[in-house]
Amino acid sequence: MSKIRTTELCCPACGHLWQAILFDSVNATRLLHVTDQILDGTFERERCPECEEALQPEHDLLYSDLARGLWVVMRPPATREALERIEETVPSVFGATCDSAPPIVRAHLTDVIPRLVFGQRELRECLTVERLGVPAALVECAKLRMFRELLPELATLGPTHLLSEGVVHDGADARFVAIRAAVGGPAGVVHLPMTALGELAEKESEYRARYPALFERPYVSMRRYMCYVACPVPPFWAARCAGHGNTPESVHPSGVRNSSHASSV
Numbered sequence: 001m002s003k004i005r006t007t008e009l010c011c012p013a014c015g016h017l018w019q020a021i022l023f024d025s026v027n028a029t030r031l032l033h034v035t036d037q038i039l040d041g042t043f044e045r046e047r048c049p050e051c052e053e054a055l056q057p058e059h060d061l062l063y064s065d066l067a068r069g070l071w072v073v074m075r076p077p078a079t080r081e082a083l084e085r086i087e088e089t090v091p092s093v094f095g096a097t098c099d100s101a102p103p104i105v106r107a108h109l110t111d112v113i114p115r116l117v118f119g120q121r122e123l124r125e126c127l128t129v130e131r132l133g134v135p136a137a138l139v140e141c142a143k144l145r146m147f148r149e150l151l152p153e154l155a156t157l158g159p160t161h162l163l164s165e166g167v168v169h170d171g172a173d174a175r176f177v178a179i180r181a182a183v184g185g186p187a188g189v190v191h192l193p194m195t196a197l198g199e200l201a202e203k204e205s206e207y208r209a210r211y212p213a214l215f216e217r218p219y220v221s222m223r224r225y226m227c228y229v230a231c232p233v234p235p236f237w238a239a240r241c242a243g244h245g246n247t248p249e250s251v252h253p254s255g256v257r258n259s260s261h262a263s264s265v
């Protein structure tokens with residue numbers, strides 16, 4: 001079952017308030033079109049009725065697609081600072097789901113590894129990577145390796161991390177976008193041959209020893225091993241990035257004011 005809720009949104013550009021329907025939980029088995037929307041980035045896209053500012057509200061969501069072994073807790077990006085505390089709660093939430101599930105569903109849950117993501121963008125990435133057919137932890141290891149190898153180029157962009165956007169070139173390459181930590185906007189694109197991901201898989205034990213949290217914890221992200229807090233954005237970059245936060249193509253990531261009226265679909 002999926003649950004929806006009427007939520008009051010606040011336009012980040014003009015402050016206008018309006019009501020929108022957002023999901024509390026998505027059962028992908030019953031709502032196939034929702035998964036398509038998440039994958040193509042149109043999920044819960046809103047536009048301010050007053051000034052037409054684009055918005056993709058950030059909120060709590062539980063996404064499950066048991067046929068694909070996916071059970072994902074989404075929390076707003078603003079809560080990522082509390083990663084340790086939030087991550088500790090994921091197994092118990094998953095356990096409660098298992099306990100309350102009908103026997104036929106519980107059988108599927110035994111194959112599921114609970115995941116945690118922060119924000120709509122990471123949820124989209126989680127589903128995208130699952131379709132690559134490569135373990136998510138290895139994709140994150142590939143990002144960390146690329147990050148090291150491309151450090152001279154990426155360093156000129158200020159603090160960034162890489163986000164997977166699926167495959168291109170008839171499936172030959174995996175595509176990654178460099179995201180600026182300061183404003184969340186795209187800064188560049190990196191392609192990695194899928195064969196390189198295969199080579200990584202052959203060294204899984206080596207990477208598992210180097211980055212154990214990626215293989216053992218619900219939050220499977222290279223950002224666990226980044227140190228933005230210790231490396232604040234230099235003033236030059238803060239100024240330069242500021243101009244890119246509100247381009248017509250950008251979608252403001254937040255805007256949820258409060259919510260009520262939960263119901264099921």
Ligand SMILES: [Zn+2]
Binds near residue numbers: 012014016050051053
């Ligand atoms: Zn507005």
